[in-house]
Amino acid sequence: MEHIVTGFVSFRNKVFPRHRKLFAELANGQSPEVLFITCADSRIDPNLVTQTRPGDLFIVRNAGNIVPPHGGMVGGVTASIEYAVAVLNVGHIVICGHTHCGAMTGALDPGALEDLPHVRKWLELSLAAVEVVRHAHGSIGPEQLRAVTEQNVLVQLQHLRTHPVVASRLAAGQLQLHGWMYEIESGDVYAYAEERNAFVPMAERYAAMLKPEGAAHGADV
Ligand SMILES: [Zn+2]
Incomplete structure (x- = not known):
């Protein structure tokens, strides 16, 4: 805990003054x-992996x-x-899963969650992802963790579409949905490409959007 408290003091005294205008x-x-x-999961830092600053992402975890x-x-x-949709008028919603996800490991084996009744109940919302993979592979086990994690992103995107405020903006062409998969061990992010029904490297999925030198504008907050 000590390094977190001293980190805050350092932020306030050294970092904040450099970004006073932004704040x-x-x-x-x-x-x-x-x-x-x-x-x-503590290993994901949305602002770090997207090189964005405070104010850029409305984050739900x-x-x-x-x-x-x-x-x-x-x-x-x-x-x-x-x-986020009705008041802040966000134009995009990203659902970002990640490799080595403990929650998805739990979804694969709910029997191991006997002592965690709330976690077990919560992860029932990922059951469709597990069943899609089980049906496709004929069985389910730890070796399908990545497939289940990717499928879970797609299932949650489906759930997202059932929210009236999301459905109405999608119908009006005012909102775009994105499914991402962050690979902790490599730093790579894969994005779902609907036309290929697969997660592909970000550079491929967003080729039209990326400038040759890269799109990141950098952040050192
Ligand atoms: Zn996770």
Whole structure:
């Protein structure tokens, strides 16, 4: 804990003064372009991997980057989606899963979650992902963790479409959905390409968007 407290002091005294103008602007409001939904896993840093700054991403995190389908459950995820889309008018929603996901390991083997009733119940929202992979492979096991994690991103994108505020903006062409997969060990991010029904390297998926020298604008906050 000590390094976290000293880190905060260092931020306040050394980092904050360098970005005083940015934080002064942010004090007047936020206008993020993207709602970024990812796992609560400590190994993911959305601002680091996207090289974005405070104010750029509206972030929702939970175990397994899960989006409950509309109607079944009203909670923080549902309310945050509604706010991001209806009030902040985000133009994009990213659901970002990751390799070695503990939540997806749990979804693969719910029997091991006997002592974690809330986790077990929560991960039932990923059951469709497990069943898709089980049906395709004829069996299910730890070796299918990556496939289940990718499929889970697609299932949660489907859930996202059931939210009225999302459905209405999609129909109006005002919102785009993205499925990503972050590989912790390599730093690579793969993005779902609908026309290929596969996760492909970001540079391929967004080739038209990327400038030759790379699109990152850098952040050292
Ligand atoms: Zn995870």
